[in-house]
Amino acid sequence: GPLTPRRAAFDGSLRRLRLLAWTEPRRHLAGYVRQVRLVQELKENDAKCRQAMDSGLYLLFHRLAPFVQRHNSGYRATWLPAAEALRVLDVGGQPPERLHDAVLLDCTPDLTPRFALDTASCANKGALEAALDGSFMKMRSAFFLLSGKDAHMLSKGQALLRWHGDHRFSGRSGRLSLRDASGSKRTCPDTGHVQYPQMAPVVIVLVVDGDRCLLARKDIHPPGMYSTIAGFCDIGENVDMAVRREVAEEVGVTVSSLNFVFSQHWPFPSSSMMLACHAVAEEGHTEQISVDTTELEDARWFSRDEVHSAFSRPVPPEALSGWAVSSPEESSQAAPGDVPFWVPPKWTVAHWLIREWIQVPKLGLMSR
Numbered sequence: 001g002p003l004t005p006r007r008a009a010f011d012g013s014l015r016r017l018r019l020l021a022w023t024e025p026r027r028h029l030a031g032y033v034r035q036v037r038l039v040q041e042l043k044e045n046d047a048k049c050r051q052a053m054d055s056g057l058y059l060l061f062h063r064l065a066p067f068v069q070r071h072n073s074g075y076r077a078t079w080l081p082a083a084e085a086l087r088v089l090d091v092g093g094q095p096p097e098r099l100h101d102a103v104l105l106d107c108t109p110d111l112t113p114r115f116a117l118d119t120a121s122c123a124n125k126g127a128l129e130a131a132l133d134g135s136f137m138k139m140r141s142a143f144f145l146l147s148g149k150d151a152h153m154l155s156k157g158q159a160l161l162r163w164h165g166d167h168r169f170s171g172r173s174g175r176l177s178l179r180d181a182s183g184s185k186r187t188c189p190d191t192g193h194v195q196y197p198q199m200a201p202v203v204i205v206l207v208v209d210g211d212r213c214l215l216a217r218k219d220i221h222p223p224g225m226y227s228t229i230a231g232f233c234d235i236g237e238n239v240d241m242a243v244r245r246e247v248a249e250e251v252g253v254t255v256s257s258l259n260f261v262f263s264q265h266w267p268f269p270s271s272s273m274m275l276a277c278h279a280v281a282e283e284g285h286t287e288q289i290s291v292d293t294t295e296l297e298d299a300r301w302f303s304r305d306e307v308h309s310a311f312s313r314p315v316p317p318e319a320l321s322g323w324a325v326s327s328p329e330e331s332s333q334a335a336p337g338d339v340p341f342w343v344p345p346k347w348t349v350a351h352w353l354i355r356e357w358i359q360v361p362k363l364g365l366m367s368r
């Protein structure tokens with residue numbers, strides 16, 4: 001039968017989002033309105049946007065790898081003033097006009113516009129790193145080593161820079177399209193057709209059955225890590241339909257009750273909007289999991305106690321580097337049973353879906 005959407009937990013969702021630090025802390029409304037209106041103006045006014053670039057702050061990338069610096073025991077993303085970004089371009093042998101290749105990200109509470117700039121045109125990456133006293137790190141590694149707020153802005157910057165790199169030509173005429181100053185759209189010079197940066201909607205779902213939940217792993221995951229079921233929405237689907245289809249496709253289970261929990265922008269593989277839900281397995285459909293082995297290596301039910309103890313164990317050290325792999329060949333070859341079960345790291349929406357279920361026992365009792 002059709003799914004019964006449950007009350008969306010908006011208040012809870014905002015609270016969790018703040019915990020996740022994906023969003024800036026809530027500010028005085030008037031200040032926030034000024035901020036978003038300025039960004040809107042810079043998107044619409046090319047001359048004003050270029051002018052803003054001369055006094056803005058910059059996140060640098062090199063071939064989509066974000067620039068990071070060591071900070072305490074970890075790393076942090078660094079916002080460079082425009083003068084410093086110009087110096088880097090100079091070190092890389094590039095003219096100052098290259099600064100205008102940047103894309104607009106947002107503006108700070110004191111109304112300083114912030115941008116992301118890819119220095120790919122500078123061939124000598126090493127010279128840039130030496131001049132800046134830091135390094136350009138693979139996004140997958142950076143994403144798990146930085147603070148949540150930094151990770152979100154890097155994710156946004158990379159997504160926007162990647163989109164421009166992947167959409168240089170008009171789909172209508174095949175001609176090179178022209179970007180606006182802020183990088184918020186591209187226009188075909190022949191047809192006037194406008195393209196905007198896109199995100200792919202992805203559903204991600206923790207399926208529960210009373211006191212146990214269904215988790216799965218892929219062969220590219222680091223050993224021992226089990227995560228929630230996820231999949232791209234098909235065109236024309238709503239969230240309920242996509243959740244129901246993905247769970248049926250990947251593990252052969254049908255779900256009958258759905259609760260949207262929160263969302264997250266996710267930079268891999270390009271730019272996804274993760275729509276995170278809890279769902280309840282339909283009665284009589286919980287015993288035989290039939291795993292789609294083209295997509296998953298394994299899937300199984302975990303008791304609340306098992307999941308609880310996974311949260312209290314430290315993440316295995318190989319785990320974070322494990323997330324940095326890009327192909328099954330690169331990943332560790334350890335058998336799934338060799339490493340104790342653990343859950344995805346805290347910057348993932350999967351982590352928060354599982355944590356939420358552990359912390360809110362009544363979720364396991366949602367009506368079928």
Ligand SMILES: NC(=O)C1=CN([C@@H]2O[C@H](COP(=O)(O)OP(=O)(O)OC[C@H]3O[C@@H](n4cnc5c(N)ncnc54)[C@H](OP(=O)(O)O)[C@@H]3O)[C@@H](O)[C@H]2O)C=CC1
Binds near residue numbers: 228231266268269348
């Ligand atoms: N933040 C988090 O906590 C988590 C995030 N995720 C993310 O969720 C996303 C989806 O999960 P995944 O299981 O891989 O998805 P799916 O179950 O939909 O399967 C992946 C397949 O979908 C196809 N595909 C790739 N891109 C698109 C697209 N834009 N639109 C439609 N189909 C596409 C590809 O097939 P083909 O190659 O045959 O074309 C790909 O192999 C991944 O990007 C993953 O990184 C997943 C788990 C946790």
Ligand SMILES: [Mg+2]
Binds near residue numbers: 229230250
């Ligand atoms: Mg999937």
